[in-house]
Amino acid sequence: MRVQSSLVLGLAASAHAAPVPSLFGDLVTALIGGVENAVTTVTTDIDTVAKKLASSVAKLGTTLQTNAGSHGNIISCNQWAFDQVDDFLKRLTHSITWPSQKNKNFLNWTTYKANGVNFGAWLEQEPNYDLNWWANNIGDAYPDEWSWCQAVWFSVCGPKLEARYASFITTKDIDKMGKLGINTIRIPTTYAAWVKMPGSQLYSGNQQAYLRSITNYAIDKYNMHIIIGSHSLPGGVNTLGIGEAFGHNAWFFNTTNLDYSFRAIDGILNFIKTSGRAYAFTVAPINEPSDNFAAFATPEGLTANGTNWINTYVNGTLARIAKVDKRIPLMLQDAFFSEEYWSPFFPAGTNLVIDSHIYFFAAAGIYSQYVAPAICGQAKYIGVGDGKFPVFIGEWSLQSNYNNSLAYRKTLYDTQVYAYQKYSSGGAFWNYKMLNDKDTVDGEGKLQDYWSWSALADAGIPSASGVNGSYC
Ligand SMILES: *[C@@H]1O[C@H](CO)[C@@H](O)[C@H](O)[C@H]1NC(C)=O
Numbered sequence: 001m002r003v004q005s006s007l008v009l010g011l012a013a014s015a016h017a018a019p020v021p022s023l024f025g026d027l028v029t030a031l032i033g034g035v036e037n038a039v040t041t042v043t044t045d046i047d048t049v050a051k052k053l054a055s056s057v058a059k060l061g062t063t064l065q066t067n068a069g070s071h072g073n074i075i076s077c078n079q080w081a082f083d084q085v086d087d088f089l090k091r092l093t094h095s096i097t098w099p100s101q102k103n104k105n106f107l108n109w110t111t112y113k114a115n116g117v118n119f120g121a122w123l124e125q126e127p128n129y130d131l132n133w134w135a136n137n138i139g140d141a142y143p144d145e146w147s148w149c150q151a152v153w154f155s156v157c158g159p160k161l162e163a164r165y166a167s168f169i170t171t172k173d174i175d176k177m178g179k180l181g182i183n184t185i186r187i188p189t190t191y192a193a194w195v196k197m198p199g200s201q202l203y204s205g206n207q208q209a210y211l212r213s214i215t216n217y218a219i220d221k222y223n224m225h226i227i228i229g230s231h232s233l234p235g236g237v238n239t240l241g242i243g244e245a246f247g248h249n250a251w252f253f254n255t256t257n258l259d260y261s262f263r264a265i266d267g268i269l270n271f272i273k274t275s276g277r278a279y280a281f282t283v284a285p286i287n288e289p290s291d292n293f294a295a296f297a298t299p300e301g302l303t304a305n306g307t308n309w310i311n312t313y314v315n316g317t318l319a320r321i322a323k324v325d326k327r328i329p330l331m332l333q334d335a336f337f338s339e340e341y342w343s344p345f346f347p348a349g350t351n352l353v354i355d356s357h358i359y360f361f362a363a364a365g366i367y368s369q370y371v372a373p374a375i376c377g378q379a380k381y382i383g384v385g386d387g388k389f390p391v392f393i394g395e396w397s398l399q400s401n402y403n404n405s406l407a408y409r410k411t412l413y414d415t416q417v418y419a420y421q422k423y424s425s426g427g428a429f430w431n432y433k434m435l436n437d438k439d440t441v442d443g444e445g446k447l448q449d450y451w452s453w454s455a456l457a458d459a460g461i462p463s464a465s466g467v468n469g470s471y472c
């Protein structure tokens, strides 16, 4: 996740105009660039074009989904109003028994409770999570891995990325988490960790070897559960660096990109199959998708056609998982729509968990002193959904828009940990580590004081068996 709304707004204004929705244009574009080589003439008949897209998708062994209109309720996590509240001083204590996968059974997200942390900026880079490393290795000229590797070539960026994979997360970090009761890790990767796509400027190296040694250790020593995320997708899934590269959103309605996305899924599934620990994994095939970036992080950030394309991809991913082992769950990031929106698309009993992200750093008008009660209410609404599929709060942090307070962090941490496991299947803090003492926040401290689990652990904020600073 990006952490500065100004960065996002700046990009939306400068780097790219919002795509103009056009069924016809999208479909023709998809056909011209897609795997349907037989199509040589561009037809003006929408039905014919749609049929041909469906047939080229069918060649990838999946079915083009076209029922976006039958979505459920839209609940936007990031467009709520926050009123001033009386800041009452009493904080509640709860002991929480976190489950683990000691029994080696496949995980049931309906009953599981995740006390999780994200490993962002390890196998997928983001500029503001480790300023010195970025400055010393990449430099200010490049906003993302793509433009950097494109400019310097893989022979230069590759070894630096390998060194990053070897050092940013080590087994010592797993120990630090294990001792404090962390039972779940969500790990963003780029598709290049799983498939080498011609023309891609994302680095394909030894990501899987590093992932293997860290996940084996976390599973064997602490019975942790691992969510493997394909956060970028070929062509770009949201115009952000984490979606492939800044300015890229060509994943949608392009069957070549869908084809390579499925190859990445096959790579993840092969990794899980050959781990000897298949019970310990969940597959997350997409993250924060948006085909209307001007409205990113709101429900308008995804068009109906974008929904259809995601459902097409999920349909094919479920089929691929089923070939390996249906007990491996699929985690679908909700594009800021919540569980209720997606629930009608999938039959009950689908091994699916919805991943919602809740952030307060950009919430309009919110002071840190108003956040805690909002967390309790929002967790209930978003976490329960319509009850058809379990919900996991896959990203959250401690920064508020205004008046951040160091002393208040314990309350915001404990309240989120408590509320997300009470009303949903738990969550994962973003991020394990942030090394950024330059960027400031409104109020006290620096950005890293609110986004770095490792530093919060050093400050004694997370505790192993429960919370004692919760608002609800
Ligand atoms: C579809 O994606 C492929 C691979 O990213 C790209 O080469 C092709 O140009 C795209 N097609 C169109 C029409 O954008």
Ligand SMILES: *[C@@H]1O[C@H](CO)[C@@H](O)[C@H](O)[C@H]1NC(C)=O
Pocket (backbone or CB within 6 Å): 108, 109, 110, 111
């Ligand atoms: C998961 O747990 C729920 C609630 O107990 C249950 O209804 C469901 O059948 C379980 N799923 C599996 C695959 O066991």
Ligand SMILES: *[C@@H]1O[C@H](CO)[C@@H](O)[C@H](O)[C@H]1NC(C)=O
Pocket (backbone or CB within 6 Å): 063, 314, 315, 316, 318, 319
């Ligand atoms: C994929 O979609 C088709 C048609 O909508 C449906 O029949 C099939 O059950 C879906 N497959 C999965 C794995 O969801």
Ligand SMILES: *[C@@H]1O[C@H](CO)[C@@H](O)[C@H](O)[C@H]1NC(C)=O
Pocket (backbone or CB within 6 Å): 367, 369, 403, 405
């Ligand atoms: C902002 O924080 C200060 C203390 O740091 C506090 O006195 C003030 O009431 C807070 N403002 C609001 C609107 O809560």
Ligand SMILES: *[C@@H]1O[C@H](CO)[C@@H](O)[C@H](O)[C@H]1NC(C)=O
Pocket (backbone or CB within 6 Å): 460, 461, 462, 463, 468
């Ligand atoms: C709350 O927990 C922290 C450790 O996380 C501990 O240092 C502190 O003493 C506890 N406070 C109370 C009142 O139990």
Ligand SMILES: CC(=O)N[C@H]1CO[C@H](CO)[C@@H](O)[C@@H]1O
Pocket (backbone or CB within 6 Å): 021, 022, 023, 024, 026, 066, 303, 304, 305
């Ligand atoms: C935004 C967009 O492209 N909308 C189109 C999606 O597809 C439907 C029909 O399937 C069109 O009617 C929309 O115009």
